[in-house]
Amino acid sequence: MINAKTSHSTLQGTDFTRLWLRRIWTIQGFPMRIFKWDPTFNPSQESSVVPLWVEFPELPAHLFQKDALFAVANMVGTPLQLDDFAVNQATLTCAKVCIEVDLNRPLLEEFIINIRGVNLVQKVVYEQAPQYCKLCKHISHQEKDCYASGNAPKPAKPNLRHKAQARKRNIV
Template structure:
């Protein structure tokens, strides 16, 4: 039986009360204003590090049904806090990273017949805009087998993105054709097809293969769409003579206002 979210928080020995200095209101553009420093904003986001936004555009069952189904279907170790952001979005707060990753890696699930999609919560979240930070499995073909173990491989995979999970076959070195890890990828960033690995007095470029990398449309801020499918940008792009391409495939560069920006400089791992 899953331990309740409230119980875990109550038993936690680290219950920090967020205290920041009180500030007198100011005026900005004719209206009362309050300003937060970047460090304060980052501090306020700590409890949301394992938060997902669930999108349910076709409706949803009651919150208790959503919660009960998630606990049963995904075998959550600890209870999840489910709250409503609006009629089409739910906020899911997890206490354990393992529970958070297990659900985030699931592209879509059905609860009582309703489709649910999951996105990582970020400060940029707004209703109607899908997150551009996604979990992606990446492979490193022909990586030296001695780099499969522990933090050696996490350092290699970490050059691509934050490591969320290492493939079991890589951990036990039972499949050495390619090492695999699931990493956190920003689809708007420049995705490199290789990383540099410093190897003693020398080094080498290691190939990176992105598995099932989705397209992202900046016109509608939707996953699964690329420029040629975006009606909002297609007119402007055709007028400028720029042909639509699947911009967010591996090595294609990053998407800037519907135009591909090539990533010429490879990622480099310092100090490995």
């Protein structure tokens, strides 16, 4: 769990962003998930707030500057980091921004950008958006596939003792 009380603009390029973007770390064979701290944190529930890479295809070229991209990204969630290609303006066909998104809310598919009285429909494309179950509060499945609803068998708990013993045998 990471406590980040500073604004997103001061987080860009920090260790927080690097750690949180990875989502899952494996330490000695055990998966560890990184969550952004929240006052309602409950260790038996996974946070619905996740960082996602979001693409804005066919974004007008004059919006490929950091402040403009962050303003566009704010329509979807809280922007965290720009893709290197967007920062360097290496490609002006599609902007890519990492955005903090709450999976409890519907993901925005498009929105209107008004440029000097002309409305443009801006598409939003999410890269690898995970599913979030509102019943058991875990990432990786939807309510219809949740064991809490009775529609699927309860997942087996990993045998941590067996894993630890196997690791000891490999170390010694």
